[in-house]
Amino acid sequence: MAHACLHRLPRHKHMTDFPTLTWPEADGPHSARWRSEAAVPPAKRVVIADDRTTADAAYRLACEGTALLWRGDFQNARQLLQAMTRRLERKPRKQAASPLDAFNLHRQAQSQRARTLGMLLVPLEGDYTIPLRRAPDVRQACEEVYGPPTQESSIVSLRELLGLIGAHEWRKKGVEIPALQERIHPHYGVFSPVRGEYVDLVARTPLPSLEKAFDIGVGTGVLSAVLAKRGVKRIVATDQDPRALACAKENLTRLGYDRQVEIVAADLFPEGRSPLVVCNPPWVPARPASPIENAVYDYENRMLLGFLNGLADHLEPDGEGWLILSDFAEHLGMRTRDWLLVAIDNARLTVAGREDIKPRHPKATDTTDPLHTARVAEVTSLWRLKAK
Known part of the structure; x- marks a missing residue:
């Protein structure tokens, strides 16, 4: 049998x-x-x-x-x-x-x-x-x-x-990234860049410098790849999830950006300062129900606050921190815009500018989705932050 x-x-x-x-x-x-x-x-x-x-x-x-x-x-x-x-x-x-x-x-x-x-x-x-x-x-x-x-x-x-x-x-086939004109191959448990709005924001926002950048929470490596393609000479990308580190390394090597990008196991920041620091934390401050949900939920805004509170100490003079965040949590009533602005101010940071983009994913137009009201109002923003 x-x-x-x-x-x-x-x-x-x-x-x-x-x-x-x-x-x-x-x-x-x-x-x-x-x-x-x-x-x-x-x-x-x-x-x-x-x-x-x-x-x-x-x-x-x-x-x-x-x-x-x-x-x-x-x-x-x-x-x-x-x-x-x-x-x-x-x-x-x-x-x-x-x-x-x-x-x-x-x-x-x-x-x-x-x-x-x-x-x-x-x-x-x-x-x-x-x-x-x-x-x-x-x-x-x-x-x-x-x-x-x-x-x-x-x-x-x-x-x-x-x-x-x-x-x-998914890993075999990959996800088409128009900004790269290439595919990114996500590993199991690593957040897949199927929603391309945040990638487009990083691809179009004017760079403060081409010398160096930090990519905090590298995931699949997609944002490091976009920065490398845009000509940033040296990128230090961090993550604490072994799967994400392996996934980013594989993608960046395959795309030929491994000489520009150094991948480091770290909780948030690597050592030193940079003229550009990029972070796309999970957008919803809810408790993950399983280890795999850590890529989607940022319990008690820990990663968001960790990034904001450490940013000033890792920016070079006149450098920029790019926080990529959707206001989905605001429309759900889980966080307010005032809370975010106070958190930015408390971290000795100031807002130098903001780029916004509307979501294009299918759920945004699905009226049967139980979260449709919040999804239809959602805007993803790239906040350009500077140290005070």
Whole structure:
């Protein structure tokens, strides 16, 4: 049988090094390594499911917090996941009293969706093959995220696995960046430059100097690449996420900008000063629900305030700090414009100018989006800041 390769793990000391998932079999409980990039704990209740399992039964169990370890055909598991998704989408949406309420309800619904759909599990062998009929070859996608195979069988949610496959395809194909006339290839967990407005702002704002720039929170390396293409001779790019550092290095090397750009592991600023310091922090000051959301949410405005409060000490005389920020959070009622202006002033900075751009992404015109009111009003700005 296809599942026979997932052995009962012996109780070695290394069992405590990672979470394990335990499920019942005819000969007693079996366990395997549990993988979750979203840091979701393993389910306490697990049942075996296969091609005979109905979507209604699967959905009911998942809503109750019981995980289903799949033993049937892989493509049938994908169809079951789609059927469970349709059942989730039938639930009526709560009416929001305000944009902030809409945002909180939206995140609550996303979290419930992730929890419910994350209950359908599939096995992975030690070499990242899936021991199921009609399963695709996901070895490269898994290796890009989980690292080299450890020869240990594991269990992963099908939804996460499909996310890994999707990220692998994005990474192969890349994202077209008109300002570069090139593609940027995002890695799993690194914020993808699919929204190009902020890139265009960096591409068109007059540069204070061509000598040097700091790129704080390099991500995929897209802004460093734009600055390099514009002729900035030396760029020091920082990030503290190992995935972002690897991703930026790969992109900048492929584009031929690795001699101009030095990539440094640092929390915000590198040492020294620069005539230009660029930062595009996450735009929404909400608490990330998982490690992967750190690219999207800046809890308590920590990165934004860290950048503002350290900027004056890292600018050369008459240098400029470019803060790229959307006012989306302002339209949601999570931050005010006055709060931002006070934070800039408290950091011994002054606003020398501002470039604005309206979003062009599909969600901006999607009237069914629960956050449509905030999205339609959104403006992304590049704030040109100078030390007082």
